[in-house]
Amino acid sequence: MKKTLVLLLSSSAYFFCLGQEKAIDTVYIFDNQMNKVKLFHKVNTITPQDVEKNSTNLSELLRFQSSVYIKENGRGAVSSPSFRGTTAQQTAFVWNGININSIFLGQGDINNIPLFGYDQIGIKAGGGSVIYGSGAIGGSIHLNNNLGFNDGFKASLYSEAGSFNTFNNFAQAAYSNDKFSFKVSGNHSISQNDYEVEEKNYLNRNGKYYNTTFNVGISYKIANHQTLSWQSQFFDSAQNYPIFVENGNRTRYETQSTRSLLSWDINKSKFSNSLKAAYTEENFQYFGNYNAPKTSGSTGKNYIFKNDFNYFIVPKLNFNVITEFQVNKGEGYQPVIPGIKTEGIGNVSRNVGSVAGLLRYFPTKDLRFEAGVKKDFVENINAPLLYSFSGKWDPLQWYSVGLNISKNFRFPTFNELYWNPGGNLDLKPETSFQIDMDHDFKFGAFKLTLSPYYLNISDNIVWLPTEYGYWSPVNINKVESYGLESQITFDKKFNEHHFRFNVGYTFAKSINKETKNQMVYVPLHKVFGNFDYQYDFLKFYVQGLFNGLTYTTTDEKREDALDPYFVLNTGISATILKKYIIGFKVNNLTNTVYETVSYYPMPKRNYSISATINF
Secondary structure, X not given: OHHHHHHHHHOOOOOOOOOOOOOOOOEEEOOXXXXXXXXXXXXXEEOHHHHHHOOOOHHHHHHHHOOOEEEEOOOOOOEEEEOOOOOHHHEEEEEOOEEOOOOOOOOOOHHHOOOOOOOEEEEEEOOOOOOOXXXXXXXXXXXXXXXXXXXXXXEEEEEXXXXXXXXXXXXXXXXXXXXXXXXXXXXXXXXXXXXEEHHHOEEOEOOOEEEEEEEXXXXXXXXXXXXXXXXXXEEEEEEEEOEOOOOOOOEEEEEEEEEEEEEEEEEOOOEEEEEEEEEEEEEEEEEOOOOOOOOEEEEEEEEEEEEEEEEEEEOOEEEEEEEXXXXXEEXXXXXXXXXXXXXXXXXXXXXXXXXXXXXXXXXXXOEEEEEEEEEEEEOOEOOOEEEEEEEEEEEEOOEEEEEEEEEEEEOOOHHHHHOEOOOOOOOOOEEEEEEEEEEEEEEOOEXXXXXXXXXXXXXXXXXXXOOOOOEEEEEOOOEEEEEEEEEEEEEEEEOOEEEEEEEEEEEEXXXXXXXXXXXXXXXOEEEEEEEEEEEOOEEEEEEEEEEOOEOOOOOOXXXXXXXXXXXXXXXXXXXXXXXXXXXXXEEOOOOOOOEOOOOOEOXXXXXXEEEEEEO
């Protein structure tokens, strides 16, 4: 037991074959906290194979594979998440352990975050821990890469063609020996996206989009127990904003992002240390007229330094100290137009630092605890002291229970502070107190998880109109959210037959404590499910989504609410000569007319074919 825990925790950057005397293989993971998080918190994992089922964009993947509600202004357009009834700014997107939410908006625009090129996508509901910083109130979405050793050469090519002149292409290659590992991947997606929904008299005019991503990762064992690793991602995209009439004003949005991370890791039996330096950059340009010069834009740059020290005082007691320092810089593009007052943030910057300490105690093999405390130091912002407590107990072979309590926060973004006109330098951070439990039941190949939660958010930041004719953000309301997340999974092989399914149900009651009304774009009920069947070379899947009544106005006006809907997707694939895979998918098999944002219908039944070659 002692050795297992030591290996599991001290080798934060490595998976070892637990219980064996010798490590038979290693995999380097850039987010070195993720394995520790999974000891106490439920993290749903989406594999690259699951990604190919929902290959249009990250919005579609999260909509069908998780409890997250996704607001999408039509397929491929602006999109944002809602976790447990919170706002898009209260969901953290974490790339290899680095928070990549925009410093301008405070959120991730999901359709401008790459879908392909990760080795694992993790979805963690709730705050629960102090590790992932500002914005991780409702939950966090983890986009992780890893690098294996002693795997030789591998490569694959995936190509897909679909309705509405949609094409996705993804290629990756990797090589590794006992000391060196290299992986590179890239994808290009493009679509005319001109779908029609006759029942709504809607044609998705000006809906074209494209995006291109390039990923590269390298890891080298510079000495015994020491690794130097690098991971980078480059993303470029353009999306037009849909218009409702043929002669409407056609607009366009372009964005480019760069993320680079350098990591030096030391892993020994009693301690480990991970020193990271990262640079992230986001650029966007808005074109008020499709063919005219840009009318606005911004550039944001972040310089990040992070150290994660992990030490076993005794085999049952583990101490973890995480320090971080960031420099955030933002520059807004403001065209000079004589006689017209323009808007923007100008040139701004701030320093952000934090120190966090976590103590983990393992009294028995079935019981473990974690307590954490964190203090952020944000320039000109009074950040609260954060804390968390987690415990997990396996009293029976078929039952385990976990408890998580935490205080989390989100500090104001550049736009909220400095937007001219309207920015408010007196804003306070949003803070939350939350508690949740995980009850896991195992019955043979079945596993049932029930997770009730409670969340109380203070000083919510809301943009309101002012007497001067523009909008300004203020700390105004308090939000209370409670509900239940549940999921049942089954995985069983019978000779050549392999069955796998999971069904999740979410009840989310999220109310403004002043009006007592449900928060907008938070459905009370959501059900999602996936069924997979494999026989030898043949695979088949069905996935479904039910979304309950969703209010779009703060007064719960029924006629403006989104009606409940059910959508079903299916697909089949075959592996030929062990190297070639061909597939066929039908999205929205039920031909459902539905919206996730008012006035922007999503596509009805559509098709795609794909081919994969594994080298």
